């Protein structure tokens with residue numbers, strides 16, 4: 001899906017500049033013509049500099065000229081019609097420049113799991129309205145500016161996708177995957193107050209951080225080279241733990257390699273060690289695309305053989321434009337004394353005021369695309385990842401994927417020249433791209449071309465980089 005941000009800059013600007021060249025026609029920033037040019041991504045617009053040593057002509061002409069009283073030491077003329085006009089120019093200019101930088105940066109966005117789906121036009125008017133899903137998702141606040149009814153539908157739809165068995169699964173919209181994990185751990189601690197938290201050493205750092213915030217002891221379990229938890233090491237550590245209960249966080253798509261912990265093997269280890277337990281699936285990265293791929297029920301789901309609670313991110317696979325997520329639980333959490341809220345009954349969430357727009361957009365994206373539309377997106381991402389892996393390998397750069405459904409392609413960190421343009425995470429010499437629905441084949445082609453151009457000589461056999469044996 002190639003979007004406007006992927007158009008080569010020279011094509012857009014030259015085509016519009018015409019034979020007379022760009023400078024005069026593009027206009028100065030701040031002028032109406034200049035702002036229009038900036039908004040459509042024309043790089044020839046001359047930069048505006050404000051303040052400090054970059055204080056420039058625009059500032060002098062349009063700002064200072066209209067501030068005589070402030071300059072003379074009088075009261076600043078904030079609010080005078082002329083100043084308002086000039087500050088509006090500045091504001092529009094700053095915003096246009098910001099948009100320009102953002103769209104330019106998105107042409108090189110391959111290294112992170114979030115993407116910018118087109119914002120649904122029917123939802124745009126809602127951005128001018130407060131939507132506050134205050135308190136417990138199960139009961140409506142006294143005011144009508146909320147989307148809790150849609151939030152409940154969203155929770156039901158996701159619970160269905162994850163194969164939840166109870167008639168009424170419980171859950172709510174969060175500020176992102178990390179808050180979902182925090183909630184899962186809190187839920188687990190209410191059941192098993194002194195249990196340790198086990199997670200793989202490749203789990204997202206929010207697991208250890210959240211455990212620390214909740215004053216729970218965490219144990220990092222070994223992982224294989226692809227990033228999947230070692231069940232032998234888990235078993236060994238569980239057997240050494242005298243506590244009759246344990247809490248395990250399974251990662252469904254690790255952040256660096258998209259490895260998936262096997263919930264069945266974790267449950268088997270917990271049972272063999274004779275533990276009571278709570279199992280949380282951190283499915284922030286791959287929960288939805290994997291649930292869509294799986295034949296039948298996903299093994300990490302919310303059914304009897306799955307997890308007790310599960311969290312996803314809404315701004316990753318689904319493409320919500322701001323961080324958000326959903327946490328789900330197989331059973332409704334026990335009410336805590338002291339959580340009664342005068343405005344909206346008892347609250348089961350960490351926040352009191354919660355993002356009603358997040359619930360609205362997640363609900364809309366799920367309904368609009370439907371299971372078949374989402375499945376197509378997941379298949380397309382996997383196909384792009386296969387393509388990217390093939391292209392990288394033929395360009396002389398080794399690459400692998402943790403499993404056949406993975407949309408993440410893992411490779412040795414490319415040379416610095418590539419990283420200067422393409423923002424990629426690098427962890428101990430390992431890097432990746434994530435083929436979100438926003439990553440097109442032509443973007444992959446440009447990335448591979450950049451890697452190919454920067455390789456001093458193709459990596460030969462015998463280099464320290466090895467592809468893990470179970471990788472694809």
Ligand SMILES: Cc1ncc(COP(=O)(O)O)c(C=O)c1O
Nearest residue numbers: 176177178204253255284285313
């Ligand atoms: C596996 C995993 N868990 C949790 C998180 C944190 O999610 P968020 O950034 O939505 O808080 C991430 C983010 O990349 C992740 O990959």
